[in-house]
Amino acid sequence: MQFIINLLLSIRTGLAVVGEGLFNLLRLLVLAGRAVFIGKGRIKARLAGVFTSSVGQRAVFSVLRAFMPNLLLRRTLVTAYPNVATAIVSRFDDVHEVLDRETDFEVVYGPKMRRITAGENFFLGMQDSARYTRDVSNMRLAARRDDVPKLITPFVAERAATAIGHALGELDVPQQLTLPIPAQLVGHYFGTPGPSEQALIDWTTIMFWYLFIDLNDDPEVVTGAERAARECRGYLDQAIAARKRAPTAADDVLNRCLAMQAAGLPGMDDLSIRNNLIGLIIGAIPTLSRAAVQALDQLLERPAALAQAQQAACADDDAALARCLNEALRFNPLNPVIYRRAVRDTEIARSSLRCRPIPKGTLVFAANLSAMFDRRQVRNPGEFRTDRPRSHYILWGYGLHTCFGAHINQAVIPAMLKPLLKQSKLRRAEGRAGRIDTNGTPFPQHLRVSFDAK
Numbered sequence: 001m002q003f004i005i006n007l008l009l010s011i012r013t014g015l016a017v018v019g020e021g022l023f024n025l026l027r028l029l030v031l032a033g034r035a036v037f038i039g040k041g042r043i044k045a046r047l048a049g050v051f052t053s054s055v056g057q058r059a060v061f062s063v064l065r066a067f068m069p070n071l072l073l074r075r076t077l078v079t080a081y082p083n084v085a086t087a088i089v090s091r092f093d094d095v096h097e098v099l100d101r102e103t104d105f106e107v108v109y110g111p112k113m114r115r116i117t118a119g120e121n122f123f124l125g126m127q128d129s130a131r132y133t134r135d136v137s138n139m140r141l142a143a144r145r146d147d148v149p150k151l152i153t154p155f156v157a158e159r160a161a162t163a164i165g166h167a168l169g170e171l172d173v174p175q176q177l178t179l180p181i182p183a184q185l186v187g188h189y190f191g192t193p194g195p196s197e198q199a200l201i202d203w204t205t206i207m208f209w210y211l212f213i214d215l216n217d218d219p220e221v222v223t224g225a226e227r228a229a230r231e232c233r234g235y236l237d238q239a240i241a242a243r244k245r246a247p248t249a250a251d252d253v254l255n256r257c258l259a260m261q262a263a264g265l266p267g268m269d270d271l272s273i274r275n276n277l278i279g280l281i282i283g284a285i286p287t288l289s290r291a292a293v294q295a296l297d298q299l300l301e302r303p304a305a306l307a308q309a310q311q312a313a314c315a316d317d318d319a320a321l322a323r324c325l326n327e328a329l330r331f332n333p334l335n336p337v338i339y340r341r342a343v344r345d346t347e348i349a350r351s352s353l354r355c356r357p358i359p360k361g362t363l364v365f366a367a368n369l370s371a372m373f374d375r376r377q378v379r380n381p382g383e384f385r386t387d388r389p390r391s392h393y394i395l396w397g398y399g400l401h402t403c404f405g406a407h408i409n410q411a412v413i414p415a416m417l418k419p420l421l422k423q424s425k426l427r428r429a430e431g432r433a434g435r436i437d438t439n440g441t442p443f444p445q446h447l448r449v450s451f452d453a454k
């Protein structure tokens with residue numbers, strides 16, 4: 001009996017996946033048609049706008065999940081990293097499989113990391129190895145999980161409350177809240193404030209863009225990132241030397257690194273400390289800002305969800321607020337895909353009808369956005385729900401390279417947004433100003449909101 005019930009349920013889910021795929025195919029055709037025939041600017045740019053929007057991406061992945069869950073294109077689409085073909089993996093189980101099998105699917109960032117540090121790799125660019133474990137372990141001793149409630153959240157909460165206090169009913173969210181606060185946090189917590197907040201923001205933004213988003217080595221991005229890396233290295237070298245010349249009692253990551261160096265820990269010479277700090281700082285500023293802005297933007301799209309988040313904020317229920325923001329991010333996560341390269345000829349989803357051979361050298365896009373909408377695992381994925389199990393979210397990566405800052409993100413995004421969400425009649429500003437403006441970068445530069453200041 002149980003077998004029959006399971007069979008029927010699985011047929012029902014399969015039909016729902018196909019129906020959803022067909023619906024989204026039609027939706028994409030309508031959106032693309034509208035982009036071609038209506039609107040300003042070049043048609044190519046208008047079409048790109050459709051397919052790169054979060055709605056467009058979700059629709060494309062729905063079609064793939066239904067009809068080509070493991071798509072293999074025997075063409076090189078990405079030129080920034082050597083590869084022979086491109087695969088897109090869209091189902092929940094298969095995305096996990098790719099990210100779990102790091103010995104078959106390697107990270108590719110190493111060469112770019114070396115250009116940023118002018119020499120050594122950083123652990124996100126390393127395969128699973130003794131060196132990877134050493135470097136991650138060292139940095140976990142320097143940046144500890146219990147720093148989040150003790151040092152990080154109180155600092156961010158205080159800065160966010162001050163920013164909202166000064167805002168007088170209008171706020172440009174990235175410029176006044178989500179970019180300056182992570183930059184200030186880097187100064188306060190890492191002990192490396194940079195020559196200015198703006199310099200830290202500019203350096204980390206272009207380096208992140210170069211490392212993870214620029215898949216075709218745009219010469220302007222490459223040149224900008226190399227310049228930023230040179231300046232950032234110079235600043236950090238000087239900051240480490242200055243701290244050694246004039247020690248301080250600050251409880252920050254830099255001082256902890258220097259204490260570990262003094263204790264003779266391997267991998268903690270000045271150069272290694274600098275390279276580890278570069279990697280962490282790049283991960284911390286543009287990411288936290290973009291994730292917070294995208295989460296807020298998704299809430300502003302959904303009045304009921306916004307009301308729920310505001311209620312949690314007003315009640316100081318941080319856990320409930322974090323659940324709302326995670327769910328908002330599920331609809332538009334910072335990175336919709338995580339990519340790897342096949343180390344050898346292999347297969348994905350072996351022993352299933354969707355099994356696909358993957359030739360050695362294929363760049364594999366594991367679509368985490370798609371996985372979070374796979375109704376085979378995620379119940380009613382189109383609904384905004386805050387009761388989903390944590391395992392259904394892939395917001396900060398998965399497997400060996402899961403985000404080093406995952407616990408920081410989980411606390412900092414709510415802490416930055418809470419004072420804003422406490423304001424009544426929170427809404428988008430009128431017209432274009434109330435929409436995310438990336439100003440030609442992959443990161444939100446402007447999103448104006450209004451509220452009735454208390």
Ligand code: HEM
Nearest residue numbers: 123124280283284287288291334396397401403404405409
């Ligand atoms: C909301 C903000 C953030 C998002 C969405 C995010 C996302 C991610 C993702 C998806 C990965 C996995 C990349 C891959 O597997 O290819 C990752 C790894 C990483 N992130 Fe984050 N991140 C965020 C914030 C941070 C912060 C605050 C830090 C530093 C304190 C950080 C440092 C790192 C590092 C060092 C890794 C590599 C971990 C390893 O290789 O073991 N990230 N992040």
